[in-house]
Amino acid sequence: MPSITNHVRRLRFDANEMSQKALADAVGVTRQTIIAIEKNKYSPSLEVAFKIAQVFGCSIEEVFFYQ
Amino acid sequence: MPSITNHVRRLRFDANEMSQKALADAVGVTRQTIIAIEKNKYSPSLEVAFKIAQVFGCSIEEVFFYQ
DNA sequence: ATTATATGTAAATTATTTTTTACATCAAGT
């Protein structure tokens, strides 16, 4: 139960309905990792957070929200 | 060997010579975690990254650098 | 001289993140 929320799913749909697998491939992780992040099962490592933000062309703070 | 560098040590000295322990306490981790991050032994979790940035009053991107 | 604070290093353990594998349902297209 992480204290960090995120807009990954929203951003994924905004990004031309990008699929979980497409995002996973773009980021370089497995689909399970994307699912876990979207479902807030845990929050990602800083490296994965950077990569996700990069794929969506925004800053970490625009994707992930602390508190 | 993380592909992320950081300015934690620099920011710590800029912040009135804040000690490793003072930063660790402010962030809510142990001194070993701060040491590991400063020495680039590994990069922190997203949560710890957010807290460190918060302590220094800046964004994650001003503390941590991807690539 | 001794106390206190800051830093350095190291190693074992615990906790968390990520991968791997597997199978399920649903909808769209052929």
Next chain:
DNA sequence: ACTTGATGTAAAAAATAATTTACATATAAT
């Protein structure tokens, strides 16, 4: 009817992050 792609769920294993503990050196202050 069948195939394909997208999503959902689950659980074990592997990888990485973080804690705990311990001891070392150095410097500054009393």
